Amino acid sequence: MIQIVNLEKAFGDNHVLRGVSASVDKGEVVVLIGASGSGKSTLLRCVNLLEVPDAGEIWIDGVEVTAKGVVKHEVRRETGMVFQQFNLFPHKRVIDNITLAPKKVRGMSAEAAEELAMELLRKVDLADKARSWPHQLSGGQQQRVAIARALAMQPKVMLFDEVTSALDPGMTGEVLNVMKELAADGMTMIVVTHEMAFAREAGDKIIFMHDGVIVEEGPPSQLLVNPQHEATKEFLSKVL
Amino acid sequence: MVLVNFALDFNKLLAQAKELLDVIAAKIQNIINFSLIYSSFPKLLDGAKVSLLISLCSVILGVSLGIIVATGRLSKFWPTKAISSAYVAFIRGTPMIVQIFIIHYGLAEFGVTLPAFASGIIALSLNSGAYMGEVFRGGIQSIDPGQTQAGLSLGLTPFQVFRYIVFPQAFRRVIPSMGNEMVTLTKDSSLVNFIAIAELTYRATLIASRTYEYFTMYIGIAIVYFAITFALSQLLALLERRMGPYDSDSKPGKGLRR
Numbered sequence: 058m059i060q061i062v063n064l065e066k067a068f069g070d071n072h073v074l075r076g077v078s079a080s081v082d083k084g085e086v087v088v089l090i091g092a093s094g095s096g097k098s099t100l101l102r103c104v105n106l107l108e109v110p111d112a113g114e115i116w117i118d119g120v121e122v123t124a125k126g127v128v129k130h131e132v133r134r135e136t137g138m139v140f141q142q143f144n145l146f147p148h149k150r151v152i153d154n155i156t157l158a159p160k161k162v163r164g165m166s167a168e169a170a171e172e173l174a175m176e177l178l179r180k181v182d183l184a185d186k187a188r189s190w191p192h193q194l195s196g197g198q199q200q201r202v203a204i205a206r207a208l209a210m211q212p213k214v215m216l217f218d219e220v221t222s223a224l225d226p227g228m229t230g231e232v233l234n235v236m237k238e239l240a241a242d243g244m245t246m247i248v249v250t251h252e253m254a255f256a257r258e259a260g261d262k263i264i265f266m267h268d269g270v271i272v273e274e275g276p277p278s279q280l281l282v283n284p285q286h287e288a289t290k291e292f293l294s295k296v297l
Numbered sequence: 298m299v300l301v302n303f304a305l306d307f308n309k310l311l312a313q314a315k316e317l318l319d320v321i322a323a324k325i326q327n328i329i330n331f332s333l334i335y336s337s338f339p340k341l342l343d344g345a346k347v348s349l350l351i352s353l354c355s356v357i358l359g360v361s362l363g364i365i366v367a368t369g370r371l372s373k374f375w376p377t378k379a380i381s382s383a384y385v386a387f388i389r390g391t392p393m394i395v396q397i398f399i400i401h402y403g404l405a406e407f408g409v410t411l412p413a414f415a416s417g418i419i420a421l422s423l424n425s426g427a428y429m430g431e432v433f434r435g436g437i438q439s440i441d442p443g444q445t446q447a448g449l450s451l452g453l454t455p456f457q458v459f460r461y462i463v464f465p466q467a468f469r470r471v472i473p474s475m476g477n478e479m480v481t482l483t484k485d486s487s488l489v490n491f492i493a494i495a496e497l498t499y500r501a502t503l504i505a506s507r508t509y510e511y512f513t514m515y516i517g518i519a520i521v522y523f524a525i526t527f528a529l530s531q532l533l534a535l536l537e538r539r540m541g542p543y544d545s546d547s548k549p550g551k552g553l554r555r
Binding site for chain 1: 443449
């Protein structure tokens with residue numbers, strides 16, 4: 058469903074992506090791992106065009122989103138993203154955080170959007186917090202709202218950018234559980250994470266990145282247990 | 298002997314003090330002519346209305362202009378950026394009275410003759426727009442880029458992100474400094490008396506030069522200006538308290554605050 062072909066991206070002299078090719082099937086959960094600065098977050102942010110690649114192609118559902126003339130915000134409707142820092146809108150209540158985009162982008166009526174938001178809040182187990190303000194929630198709760206907010210656009214793929222890295226250790230479980238449920242529901246997901254347990258349990262495919270290239274990829278049973286490359290072995294020996 | 302001398306001196310001192318107080322009391326009654334204030338009250342009230350109207354129009358136009366200038370300065374499109382930056386630099390680098398004269402007298406040479414009232418509002422708005430622009434620019438820049446990214450990632454257009462996410466947060470943050478600019482503008486509105494707009498200061502000057510009661514008139518209108526700006530400050534403080542219960546300083550990720 059997603060094809061990434063020879064993607065390149067540089068920030069000044071810093072070549073973050075140096076020819077990355079990968080594909081993600083419908084319903085697949087792909088986990089991107091690698092050290093800080095290996096390019097995994099940049100790759101993720103290229104998929105919804107928050108970063109514009111310098112060269113290469115990205116295809117989503119048969120459409121080349123990196124082509125000239127593609128309207129970025131139309132691509133982003135189909136690609137939900139959850140951030141490390143949650144980025145909830147602090148001036149809006151939980152429910153309004155979720156209904157904003159469906160109303161303004163999809164043109165949904167207020168009633169329909171609220172119904173959808175409540176359904177998603179029940180899914181992330183926060184229906185009782187609909188009228189709360191973001192600052193009244195714990196980090197884990199905020200991140201679950203952020204997931205519900207992205208889901209409200211009914212995207213074709215969900216992108217997760219180190220979503221548990223800013224959480225207290227006790228709160229990562231509740232967020233990872235929501236992601237596992239999502240994966241079980243058949244959502245196509247690309248997940249950048251350092252949570253190896255999650256990668257092993259929920260990942261269909263693991264991609265290991267090093268210095269802007271994909272060094273190795275494969276199912277968790279293979280890549281985590283029996284890595285082929287030195288860089289992969291070294292990285293795994295540090296995190297496992 | 299020393300004691301008697303002291304007592305005498307003390308009595309003398311007391312007498313002198315009393316004399317001085319009497320003189321001051323008489324002076325106050327002399328220098329503040331209450332009956333003049335009373336008789337010129339309707340005219341001053343008219344002047345105050347004009348001052349308020351000019352200030353109000355200029356504040357509204359100035360804030361609107363300021364928002365445009367702020368987005369212009371933050372734009373990635375260089376001509377917009379250059380024009381807004383030059384405009385802000387020019388306004389900040391020249392005296393306001395000169396700006397008023399340019400609009401009212403200077404433009405007349407090019408066939409643009411505006412009524413004084415219009416010139417006054419235009420000059421004040423243009424002036425305030427530059428300062429408001431800087432206030433809003435700071436406010437917009439203070440919003441975490443993550444907010445913009447989150448909005449964009451949901452498929453909102455860049456304009457929608459600004460309209461629904463960045464601006465509402467920036468606006469709340471700039472209320473105190475925006476209030477300062479509003480108070481400054483209200484006081485500066487007195488400068489348009491130089492192009493013969495019959496506002497508060499102009500009327501006070503007319504009456505004072507006819508009656509020679511300068512102190513009375515200027516103390517009188519000083520109190521009026523103070524009353525207006527004080528009321529404005531209270532109004533803004535109220536606005537600040539009412540604008541939503543979220544803590545603008547609380548950063549997501551820090552868990553519970555307040």
